[in-house]
Amino acid sequence: MVIDLNNTAGLLLALAPELVLGFWCLVVMIWVAWRHGSFEDQWVAGVLSLAGLVMALGTVIWLWASDARAAQLAGMMALDPYRYATAVLFLLGAILTVLLSLDYLKREGVRIPEYYLLLLFGTLGMMFMGGGSDLIVIFLGLELMSVAVYVLAGIDRRSPFCAEAALKYFLLGAFASGFFLYGIALIYGATGTTNLVLIGTQVSGFALSSNLMALLGLGLLLIGFAFKVAAVPFHMWTPDVYDGSPTPVTGYMAAAVKAAGFAALLRVLFHSFGGVVVWHEALWWLAVITMVAGNLVALAQRQLKRMLAYSSIAHAGYLLAAVTSGSSAGAAAFLFYALAYTLMTIGAFAVLAAAGRGGERGVSVDDLNGLGSRRPWLAAAMTVFMLSLLGFPGTAGFIGKWYILSAAIDANQQLLAVVLVLTSVISAGYYLPPVMAMYMRAPSSPEAHSETTVAGGARLVVALSAALLVVFGFWPNAALEAARRGSTGLTPAVVYTVEGP
Amino acid sequence: MVLGVFWVFAGVAIVSAFLCITRRSPVASALWLILTLFSLAGIFVLLDAQFIAALQVLVYAGAIMVLFLFVIMLLNLGRQGPSDLRGWPGRLVAAALGLLLAAELWAVRTWAPEEHLRLPEGAIARMSEAEGPVHVISDALFREYLIPFELTSVLLLAAIVGAVVLAKRRL
Numbered sequence: 157m158v159i160d161l162n163n164t165a166g167l168l169l170a171l172a173p174e175l176v177l178g179f180w181c182l183v184v185m186i187w188v189a190w191r192h193g194s195f196e197d198q199w200v201a202g203v204l205s206l207a208g209l210v211m212a213l214g215t216v217i218w219l220w221a222s223d224a225r226a227a228q229l230a231g232m233m234a235l236d237p238y239r240y241a242t243a244v245l246f247l248l249g250a251i252l253t254v255l256l257s258l259d260y261l262k263r264e265g266v267r268i269p270e271y272y273l274l275l276l277f278g279t280l281g282m283m284f285m286g287g288g289s290d291l292i293v294i295f296l297g298l299e300l301m302s303v304a305v306y307v308l309a310g311i312d313r314r315s316p317f318c319a320e321a322a323l324k325y326f327l328l329g330a331f332a333s334g335f336f337l338y339g340i341a342l343i344y345g346a347t348g349t350t351n352l353v354l355i356g357t358q359v360s361g362f363a364l365s366s367n368l369m370a371l372l373g374l375g376l377l378l379i380g381f382a383f384k385v386a387a388v389p390f391h392m393w394t395p396d397v398y399d400g401s402p403t404p405v406t407g408y409m410a411a412a413v414k415a416a417g418f419a420a421l422l423r424v425l426f427h428s429f430g431g432v433v434v435w436h437e438a439l440w441w442l443a444v445i446t447m448v449a450g451n452l453v454a455l456a457q458r459q460l461k462r463m464l465a466y467s468s469i470a471h472a473g474y475l476l477a478a479v480t481s482g483s484s485a486g487a488a489a490f491l492f493y494a495l496a497y498t499l500m501t502i503g504a505f506a507v508l509a510a511a512g513r514g515g516e517r518g519v520s521v522d523d524l525n526g527l528g529s530r531r532p533w534l535a536a537a538m539t540v541f542m543l544s545l546l547g548f549p550g551t552a553g554f555i556g557k558w559y560i561l562s563a564a565i566d567a568n569q570q571l572l573a574v575v576l577v578l579t580s581v582i583s584a585g586y587y588l589p590p591v592m593a594m595y596m597r598a599p600s601s602p603e604a605h606s607e608t609t610v611a612g613g614a615r616l617v618v619a620l621s622a623a624l625l626v627v628f629g630f631w632p633n634a635a636l637e638a639a640r641r642g643s644t645g646l647t648p649a650v651v652y653t654v655e656g657p
Numbered sequence: 658m659v660l661g662v663f664w665v666f667a668g669v670a671i672v673s674a675f676l677c678i679t680r681r682s683p684v685a686s687a688l689w690l691i692l693t694l695f696s697l698a699g700i701f702v703l704l705d706a707q708f709i710a711a712l713q714v715l716v717y718a719g720a721i722m723v724l725f726l727f728v729i730m731l732l733n734l735g736r737q738g739p740s741d742l743r744g745w746p747g748r749l750v751a752a753a754l755g756l757l758l759a760a761e762l763w764a765v766r767t768w769a770p771e772e773h774l775r776l777p778e779g780a781i782a783r784m785s786e787a788e789g790p791v792h793v794i795s796d797a798l799f800r801e802y803l804i805p806f807e808l809t810s811v812l813l814l815a816a817i818v819g820a821v822v823l824a825k826r827r828l
Contacts, residue, residue, distance in 0.1 A: 171804070178811065185818070232804040270822045277815040284808060296808045300815055307819035322823075348774035362771070 157222040159235060170226065170235055173215040173243055174283055180208025181276045188269045195262045198269040202258045205272040206251065209279065213247040216240050229353060234289035234423070236645025241491050241638065242286030242419040245498060249412030250279040252502045252621065255613035256404040260509055264402065266312050274311075275408070278304035282416035289427070291340045291350040294420045298336065298384070302329050305413055309401040317517060321400030328383065328393040336380030342373030343428075355428040365432045374429055378438060384417035385472045387442050388449040398465035399517060406461070407505030410468040411498040418475050418494065422487055425479065426646045439480040440572060446473030447579040454586050460508055460519045463586055464501070467545060470583060471497055477576055478560045481567035487643035489563045492636055493556035496544065496628060500553060503621030504541040507534060510610045510618075521589050526599030531608055535594040537622040544625045546587040547580050552628035552635075559636070663703055670696035683729045687722060694718040705782040708790040 160166040168175065184204050191197040220240035233239070253275060261271060277300060284297030306329060310322025344350055346369040347358040364370045382390040398406045429435055450470030457463035475497070478490040511527070512519040528535040544553035557580065564573045599605065610618055628635050670693050677689035694717045701710035769775070784793050798806055 167803075181811075185814075231801065268822060270818055273818060274815065274822070277811070277818070280811065281815075290805070292802070292805045293808065296805055296812055300808070300812045303812065303816050303819055307822055310823060313823070345770065348770065362773070 157224045158227050159224055160227045173212050176215050177212040177280050184273045192269045201269040201272045202254055205276050206254050209247050209251045216243045230289050232290045232293050233287050237642045238645035239287035241642025243283045245415050245494055246279055246282040246412050249498045252617050253404050253408040255617045256506050258613040259611050260404050271311055274304040274308050285416045286419040289352050308405045312402055317400035321397045324393050325397045332380050332383030335376045339373045339376030342369050346370035352427040360431045381417055381421045385414050386469050387472050388446040391469050395462055395465045399462050403505050403509040407502040411501045415494045422479055443473050443476035443480050444575050451579045451582045458520045477572050481563040483567055484643045486563040487646050488639045489559035491639035491642045496552035496556040499621040499625050500541045500544040506614050506617045507538045511608050521593050524590050524593045525597040528595040530605040537618045539591050540622040540625055542587045542591050546584055550629045552625045555632040666696045666699040687725045691718050691722050
C-alpha cells in the first residue's frame, strides 16, 4: 500500500495508530474527569485505556501487514517497518503495564485514575519517538513521554520515596532534554535541516563527518540519549528513581521508556550519521562501561528492586552493543532483544509486585526463600525471567544475546562481544541467587508467602511473559523474521540526491 | 539608519537582560524582562519579521508576563529574597561559565553558515511582500510543521494533566 502524504486522507492514514491512541487519550480523559470517585471508576479507566492500546496495536499491525509506505520523502513521520515494529514494542509494554496496574493500584491504595491517562500519553510520545523522521518530532515525542513518566514516577503522593524519585527524574530529565535540544540546534546550524534523511544526505554529500559543529551536535544528542536510556556514566538517577516509583511504573520505565530511547537513537544514527565513524567509537566505550559497571554494581545489591534497576542498566549496555554494530543485523538484534527484554523485565517486576507491599522497596532476595514450595507456578515464572535476563539457553534472552553477539562479530567488534559474554557470566552472580532462594531454602516462617498472590491482570502478565519467553527461546524464527523485516526500514529505499544551490 | 536602530535595540536588550538577572526582587526582574522582550520585538521588525514581532509583544511581553507576575503574586514572592549565588564556589562556576560563553561568542563572530544553507539576500523581505508576513508563517506552521504543531498541543495537554495530578490536594 503506497500512501500519498500530500492529500489529507493519506496523511490521516499514515498517522492512524497515533490518531487512534490520541482519540482514546481523550476518551479516558473525559471519563476520568467525569468519574473519579471510587476504585471501580479507576478500574474502568484502566479497561478503557487497555481498549485504546489494543486498538492502536491493531492499527499498527494492519499498516505493517499491508506494507504501508510513503509515495514521497516522509517529512515528519516515517512510514517504514521499523516504525511499526517499535510501535508494537511500546504498545506491548504499555498493555502489560496496564494489566499489572489494574489490581496493584487498588492494593496500594492509590486512587488517581489519571494514572492511565498519563500512561497513554507516554506511550503516544514513544510512538512519535520511534516513528519520527524529523528531530523536532523526536524531541516532542521525547518530551511528551518524559512529562508523562515524571508524573507517573511520583503518582503515589503519600510516599516520600515516590516524591524523591519524581523530583530526581524531573530535574535530571530536564537537564538531559537541554543537552538534546542544544544538539539539535547545532546540527541544524551545520546542515540547515532537521529532517533525518536530509541531514544524512548533507553529512555525506558535503563531507560534514569532520565538521566540528555537526560533531558537537551529535555528541550532545548522544549525551541526551544516554541519559534517557540510563547508560553509564549518565545513569546516576536510575537506581533511586526505579527504586522509589510504584513497581508497575518502574517496569514501564525500565522496558518501554528505555526501548523508546534506543529506537529513536538507532534511527537518528542510521539515517543521519551512517557515514560518521566517530559515534561507533563513542558508543563502543559507552557500551563497554555500561555493561561492566551495571553488572558489577548489581552484584552488590541485596534489595530485589535495586538489583533489577542495576540489571536494567546492564541491559542498556547490551542494547548499546547492538546499536554500535551499525548494521541492519544490529538493528534486527536490537528489535528482538528489546522484545525479549520488555517481556522479562515487566514479568520480573510483576512477580516483585506480587511478593511485596508498600512499594516493594524492602523486598530482598531472602524474602523469596521457599517460594518454590508455596507458590510453584509463580516461582517457575520468576525462574524463567531470571534465566532469560541472564541469557540462559532455551529462553528468548539467550537468542537475543546470541544475535547481538553475531551482529557485533560481523561488524568486526570481537572485543565488544568478549566483554558482553564475560559480563553476562558475571550477571549470573545476581540472577541466580533469587532462583536458589526460591527452590533451595526453606520458607522463613510457616505463614511466609501467604499474602503473595497474583490476581487477574497481573496473573495474565506473568503467565503470558513467561510463556512467550520460552516460546521465543525454542522457536524464535517468527519473531526473528519480524525483527529482520522491521529493521529493513532503517536503510532508506531511495537515495536522495542533493540539488545544488 | 537600520544599523543605528539595531544598536539601540540591542543595547537596551542586553542592559535590561542584565538588570533582569541581577535584581533581587522577582517583580523588578519580571519588569526588566518585559523591556528585553520589547527590544527583541524591535529587532524582529528590522529583520522584516513584523508578524513575529507582533506575536512577541502579544504573547511574550503580554500574556506570558502576566502569567509570571500572577505566579509571583500567588506564591507571595514579592519581597526581596536572598541572592541565588551563595558562597564563592557558585560565583566561581558562574564566572567560568560566563567567560566560556563570551569566548564562544568571540570565536563564532566571523562564522557564517555554509553557502548552500544561506537564503539569498532579501529573500524574506520579498517573500513577505509577495504573500504577506502572516502567510509565510502560517504556510510553514500548518503545512510542513503540521504534525509537530499538533503534537505540541498534546504535549501541553499532558503537562496540564500532570501538573493537576501532582498539585491538586484532593482529586
